[in-house]
Amino acid sequence: xxxDKLSAVTILGEIGMQPQQYFPxxxxxxxxxxxxxxxDESAGKVKxxxxxxxxxxxxxxxxQVSWVSVRTRKSHYHDWFWCRQGRLDRKKAIVAVSRKILKxxxxxxxxxxxYDLSLAKAV
Numbered sequence: 001x002x003x004d005k006l007s008a009v010t011i012l013g014e015i016g017m018q019p020q021q022y023f024p025x026x027x028x029x030x031x032x033x034x035x036x037x038x039x040d041e042s043a044g045k046v047k048x049x050x051x052x053x054x055x056x057x058x059x060x061x062x063x064q065v066s067w068v069s070v071r072t073r074k075s076h077y078h079d080w081f082w083c084r085q086g087r088l089d090r091k092k093a094i095v096a097v098s099r100k101i102l103k104x105x106x107x108x109x110x111x112x113x114x115y116d117l118s119l120a121k122a123v
Contacts, residue, residue, distance in 0.1 A: 003101075007061050011105065014058045019106055026106040033058045035099040037092075051095055062098035070097060076117070077101070 003011075015029065016022060023029040030036055034054015040047035070081035077097050085093045108115060 003065055007065055010061050011058060014055055015105075015109075018109065020110040023106070026103040029106050030099050030102050033062070033102060035059060035062070035095055035102060037095075058102075059098070062102055063094055065101060066094045066097040069101070070094070 015033075019029055023032065027036075031052065032054055034052045034056075036052060038050065038052055066077070069075055069077040072078055077100070080100070081093050081097055084096065104115075107113075
């Protein structure tokens, strides 16, 4: 994962060092960040599938990190992105990668673990 110091400081500044105090689950954090798709459907008609408006700073930084990580060969996110990019639009797939990275960050901060390549596939 390609997360430099400035990106890490920005993300930690927004979500805090212990996100489990404010967010009971990783899904709550991704919803707060605005990285979950909404499902506006009424009478079988799909009204909107846009992502929710969340924290613009976290969303922007994570999307930039996602673009870098999918262009890095031999990474889990690169393979995952190129498998799904055919079915989804590229930008939708980047939002999905951003969601995966934010869930991994939540997991690492809540369990006090260091990043390992095997953790990217598990989360």
